[in-house]
Amino acid sequence: MNLMANLMPAAAEIFLLGMLCVILIVDLLLSERNKIYTYLLVQATLLGCSLITVGTHVDGVVYAFHNMYVDDLMSDVLKLLTYLAVAMMMVYSRQYLLLRGLFTGEFMVLALFALLGMNVMISANNFVTLYLGLELLSLALYAMVALQRDSAVATEAAMKYFILGALASGLLLYGMSMLYGATGSLDLNAISDAIKHGVPNKSLLVFGLVFIVSGLAFKLGVVPFHMWIPDVYHGAPTAMTMLIGSAPKLAAFAFTARILVEGLQPLVHDWSGMLIIMAVASMAVGNLSAIAQTNLKRMFAYSTISHMGFLLLGFIGGGIEGYGSAMFYAVVYVLMTLGAFGMIMLLSRAGFEADTLNDFKGLNQRSPWLAFMMLLLMFSMAGVPPTVGFYAKFSVLNTIVQTGHTWLAVTAVMFSLIGAFYYLRIVKLMYFDAPQSHEPIHVGMDSAFLISFNGLGVLILGMMPGMLMSICAVSVQQSLLLH
Amino acid sequence: MIFGLPVISVAIWLPIIFGVLVLATGNDKNAPLARILALVGSVLGFLVTLPLYTGFDVGTSAMQFEEMHSWINRFNIHYHLGVDGISMLFILLNSFFTPLVVLAGWKVIEKRVAQYMAAFLIMSGIINGVFAALDSILFYVFWEAMLIPMFIIIGVWGGPNRVYAAMKFFLYTLLGSLLMLVSLIYLYRLSGGSFSILDFQQLRHIPMQAQILMFVAFFFAFAVKVPMFPVHTWLPDAHVEAPTGGSVVLAAIMLKVGAYGFLRFSLPITPDASHKLAGVMIALSLIAIIYIGLVALMQSDMKKLVAYSSISHMGFVTLGFFMFNSYGMEGALMQMLSHGFVAGALFLCIGVLYDRVHSREISAYGGVANKMPVFAAFFMLFAMANSGLPGTSAFVGEFMVIMGAIKVNFWYGFAAASTMIFGAAYTLWMYKRVIFGAVANHHVAELTDINGREKLIFIILTIFVLGMGVYPLPFGEILHVSVNDLLLHMTQSKL
Numbered sequence: 001m002n003l004m005a006n007l008m009p010a011a012a013e014i015f016l017l018g019m020l021c022v023i024l025i026v027d028l029l030l031s032e033r034n035k036i037y038t039y040l041l042v043q044a045t046l047l048g049c050s051l052i053t054v055g056t057h058v059d060g061v062v063y064a065f066h067n068m069y070v071d072d073l074m075s076d077v078l079k080l081l082t083y084l085a086v087a088m089m090m091v092y093s094r095q096y097l098l099l100r101g102l103f104t105g106e107f108m109v110l111a112l113f114a115l116l117g118m119n120v121m122i123s124a125n126n127f128v129t130l131y132l133g134l135e136l137l138s139l140a141l142y143a144m145v146a147l148q149r150d151s152a153v154a155t156e157a158a159m160k161y162f163i164l165g166a167l168a169s170g171l172l173l174y175g176m177s178m179l180y181g182a183t184g185s186l187d188l189n190a191i192s193d194a195i196k197h198g199v200p201n202k203s204l205l206v207f208g209l210v211f212i213v214s215g216l217a218f219k220l221g222v223v224p225f226h227m228w229i230p231d232v233y234h235g236a237p238t239a240m241t242m243l244i245g246s247a248p249k250l251a252a253f254a255f256t257a258r259i260l261v262e263g264l265q266p267l268v269h270d271w272s273g274m275l276i277i278m279a280v281a282s283m284a285v286g287n288l289s290a291i292a293q294t295n296l297k298r299m300f301a302y303s304t305i306s307h308m309g310f311l312l313l314g315f316i317g318g319g320i321e322g323y324g325s326a327m328f329y330a331v332v333y334v335l336m337t338l339g340a341f342g343m344i345m346l347l348s349r350a351g352f353e354a355d356t357l358n359d360f361k362g363l364n365q366r367s368p369w370l371a372f373m374m375l376l377l378m379f380s381m382a383g384v385p386p387t388v389g390f391y392a393k394f395s396v397l398n399t400i401v402q403t404g405h406t407w408l409a410v411t412a413v414m415f416s417l418i419g420a421f422y423y424l425r426i427v428k429l430m431y432f433d434a435p436q437s438h439e440p441i442h443v444g445m446d447s448a449f450l451i452s453f454n455g456l457g458v459l460i461l462g463m464m465p466g467m468l469m470s471i472c473a474v475s476v477q478q479s480l481l482l483h
Numbered sequence: 484m485i486f487g488l489p490v491i492s493v494a495i496w497l498p499i500i501f502g503v504l505v506l507a508t509g510n511d512k513n514a515p516l517a518r519i520l521a522l523v524g525s526v527l528g529f530l531v532t533l534p535l536y537t538g539f540d541v542g543t544s545a546m547q548f549e550e551m552h553s554w555i556n557r558f559n560i561h562y563h564l565g566v567d568g569i570s571m572l573f574i575l576l577n578s579f580f581t582p583l584v585v586l587a588g589w590k591v592i593e594k595r596v597a598q599y600m601a602a603f604l605i606m607s608g609i610i611n612g613v614f615a616a617l618d619s620i621l622f623y624v625f626w627e628a629m630l631i632p633m634f635i636i637i638g639v640w641g642g643p644n645r646v647y648a649a650m651k652f653f654l655y656t657l658l659g660s661l662l663m664l665v666s667l668i669y670l671y672r673l674s675g676g677s678f679s680i681l682d683f684q685q686l687r688h689i690p691m692q693a694q695i696l697m698f699v700a701f702f703f704a705f706a707v708k709v710p711m712f713p714v715h716t717w718l719p720d721a722h723v724e725a726p727t728g729g730s731v732v733l734a735a736i737m738l739k740v741g742a743y744g745f746l747r748f749s750l751p752i753t754p755d756a757s758h759k760l761a762g763v764m765i766a767l768s769l770i771a772i773i774y775i776g777l778v779a780l781m782q783s784d785m786k787k788l789v790a791y792s793s794i795s796h797m798g799f800v801t802l803g804f805f806m807f808n809s810y811g812m813e814g815a816l817m818q819m820l821s822h823g824f825v826a827g828a829l830f831l832c833i834g835v836l837y838d839r840v841h842s843r844e845i846s847a848y849g850g851v852a853n854k855m856p857v858f859a860a861f862f863m864l865f866a867m868a869n870s871g872l873p874g875t876s877a878f879v880g881e882f883m884v885i886m887g888a889i890k891v892n893f894w895y896g897f898a899a900a901s902t903m904i905f906g907a908a909y910t911l912w913m914y915k916r917v918i919f920g921a922v923a924n925h926h927v928a929e930l931t932d933i934n935g936r937e938k939l940i941f942i943i944l945t946i947f948v949l950g951m952g953v954y955p956l957p958f959g960e961i962l963h964v965s966v967n968d969l970l971l972h973m974t975q976s977k978l
Contacts, residue, residue, distance in 0.1 A: 364639075368509075368598070379631060384657075385624040391555075394620075394664070398558065401668040409668070413661035420657055424634070424650060432638040432646050466555040473557060 009064040009071030012052040019045040020112050027105030042108045046083045070125040074479035078122045078250050085247035086115050091450050092342040093239030099350040114140035118251035127176040127186040138165050145236040157235025164228040172215025178208030188263035195266040220252050223281035226305045233301035242341035246334045253330040261480050275312045282309025283415035290422050296355045307333050317399030324473030325395035332392040339377040339454035362435025371430045373455030380458045382423040388461035489550045490534050491564040495612045498528040502604035514596040521600035525581040532578040541960050544968035560678050563618040568965030570614040576823050577736045581607040584728040591838050602632040619667045619678045641724035648724035655717045659704035666700040684751040689977045694756035701749045708741025712771040715794045722790035727834030734793050735827035739819050742800050754973045764805045769898050771798030776905035785833045786843045796822050803884040806891050812966045814883025821876035828865040828944040840926045845916050849923030854930040859918045861941040866914040868948050870907035876951035
């Protein structure tokens with residue numbers, strides 16, 4: 001009974017791990033031509049995980065494994081979204097990977113390991129579990145970036161990612177050990193209580209906090225810990241970039257929320273100052289550098305940096321509205337990123353990457369529907385209504401104005417204006433310019449359907465954003481702020 | 484109610500739905516179908532707005548035809564629509580112009596017809612939304628959404644420098660809009676959790692500093708659209724590069740949206756800042772009237788000339804607003820309506836010439852009257868109207884604004900009245916160079932007079948230009964109560 005009570009909150013992860021082992025073995029028995037069965041098995045696993053996550057949901061916050069693990073509404077919502085993101089990534093990249101000989105069992109197994117890592121991060125309630133999840137995710141991603149062995153750029157990207165990632169993990173671990181020294185616990189709730197009751201050595205605490213925030217900043221990819229993002233996004237095969245750029249951001253949100261909001265809430269004045277500086281710097285560096293890029297993947301890398309800066313503003317706002325808006329922003333961001341990278345993969349052919357600005361020239365003449373979907377995604381990224389990107393920006397701005405940071409809001413919108421330029425430039429290329437190649441675009445049924453779902457989703461969610469906003473706010477309320 | 488549906492929602496969504504249908508006709512093989520569908524949609528779109536006029540109660544300043552549904556509960560945002568005397572006529576004006584724009588692009592637009600027509604229909608619905616929205620976030624959504632089709636219209640079907648113009652148009656407007664968004668959120672905080680424009684107007688206490696900052700933010704949003712003097716530079720570029728239909732919608736409707744914003748937001752929400760900064764606004768308006776009038780005189784490109792003339796005329800509008808009396812304000816509103824007809828007509832006239840000769844340079848023409856007598860007559864009428872001839876619609880508004888200005892300060896009125904001279908000078912000089920004289924070159928010699936479709940457009944516009952000039956009462960009647968209510972509202976300090 002006791003064992004079951006412990007296992008239930010982690011049922012989806014346990015199932016995922018079990019299926020991973022099955023897929024590893026099944027894949028060995030399949031020939032090159034039959035990898036599609038592995039793929040289907042992966043999709044079925046994701047579906048199974050979703051069902052289990054929904055099925056084992058209970059109201060309130062449930063702890064398991066001596067408070068190491070937590071199952072609450074926020075974790076369930078985020079996990080469902082990570083399954084969706086990984087499933088979408090798989091559909092988008094199938095054709096792309098097939099053409100490049102990367103549609104292998106390793107790719108799929110690594111993606112699922114990354115997913116497992118994310119889910120552990122999302123549900124972690126202890127520094128050890130957090131770290132475990134993070135490393136599981138990171139190691140899988142390092143390997144995935146390096147999967148295209150004959151590509152020098154990809155190998156270089158993997159190397160950079162690995163070294164900088166290891167450094168950041170080290171910082172994080174160092175910070176955690178300091179907090180352990182100051183509070184005598186690794187459990188987030190216990191740390192929070194200890195700080196509230198006063199710790200003898202405040203400076204040790206603040207030092208630990210600085211290291212932890214640095215580690216988080218690296219994983220989120222905000223300035224000044226952003227250097228790895230452009231190189232990795234650019235160098236990795238687009239399918240891997242899509243995985244790195246999408247679902248892990250949800251995990252990173254949960255990770256940040258758990259550590260800063262649940263564990264270190266008493267130190268809010270210490271960390272929100274740091275976040276303000278990082279947020280503004282990220283929006284500045286991200287938006288300004290993105291203008292200069294001619295490679296789309298690199299441009300989206302810088303745009304990610306600016307989006308993560310914007311997301312941090314939600315943490316500065318604080319409260320249900322603030323953390324809820326940050327979560328909403330993360331979810332919306334993931335949806336838009338999937339679409340944008342999906343489009344790059346749809347336009348790519350064998351031996352040809354459609355990842356420069358010129359490849360989007362005249363897309364409206366080659367395929368009006370794809371161009372329209374990309375237009376929706378770009379306007380959404382720029383935060384122009386009636387797309388959902390506007391409401392993401394709106395809800396974050398709302399919280400920071402409500403908490404009296406009006407000038408921060410003005411700064412944020414000014415950088416958004418700069419950001420609008422490079423998104424508009426893509427629309428300009430697609431609609432105003434003549435195409436450079438008249439190569440017909442072959443899009444599989446599955447990806448064509450998905451990109452439509454993705455693009456129209458951005459529009460429809462923009463017409464009715466209330467529901468998703470409420471889900472985010474309620475899950476934050478029921479999960480982070482109950483104690 | 485139309486067939487059980489609320490009038491305003493139909494006025495917004497019917498053109499948008501038709502726009503999507505037109506878009507669905509796909510590539511240029513189906514162009515005739517797209518054109519017909521667009522015409523049907525735009526005419527229907529105009530017809531459904533008529534109940535707003537026939538059912539309008541001129542005796543009240545309250546919002547009419549109101550619709551209210553909750554939309555985003557978390558932030559107390561509503562789908563709240565309604566019109567008063569100030570906004571109702573603009574919805575009609577906008578819906579009225581859409582069929583004309585569709586007709587104007589009937590033959591000329593040959594590539595991507597469906598997208599062109601759809602963009603105009605969708606934009607027409609969105610602009611109706613801007614005028615009818617009573618929730619500030621709904622307003623903002625329509626306000627921004629309007630940019631997307633216009634961006635595409637200028638960029639795809641525009642002239643040689645279209646990309647630059649489209650980018651400039653979009654980024655300029657976005658700058659203002661984003662600052663406005665911050666103001667709206669700030670007002671949400673002040674009002675204790677409401678985004679309703681009506682609630683914002685009823686706020687009793689707003690500190691002076693906050694009012695001034697908000698006024699400046701609103702100023703950026705609306706002044707860019709009007710456009711007022713220092714932020715007007717996008718307009719000539721956008722006009723010159725836009726296709727005829729785009730220019731018509733820009734001049735006739737989109738500039739009015741900015742001026743409308745002043746009446747809905749700046750003046751009633753921040754009255755003390757408006758009074759305090761009135762001097763600056765008046766100065767900017769007078770600069771626009773005089774300096775831009777002089778700039779217009781020097782243009783060699785017809786479209787640019789009319790674009791500058793628009794800025795100069797819109798200077799009249801902002802001048803009228805900041806006189807804070809009923810002559811000024813009603814005059815300004817009349818001027819907005821009249822300018823819609825006149826500038827729209829002038830751009831259509833230039834479009835007629837451009838379609839035939841493919842040049843907008845004044846020097847490329849001369850002696851057009853010899854080849855196109857009917858056209859020359861219509862053009863004459865609209866040119867006269869642009870210079871504010873009594874008997875045309877433009878005279879009513881300009882006269883009232885000048886009266887309102889003289890009531891405040893004689894020299895304001897004097898300076899404003901000088902536009903009557905400049906306006907006549909640049910419009911008639913252009914007219915003379917284009918229409919009169921000997922046939923200038925073989926292009927002009929090959930001109931054919933306007934056809935039935937073009938005649939129809941001009942006849943309809945003539946009826947309005949003359950009708951409003953001779954008998955402006957029906958328009959004034961609708962404006963009167965709402966304007967007085969606004970002025971009364973503005974006398975109450977919020978400090």
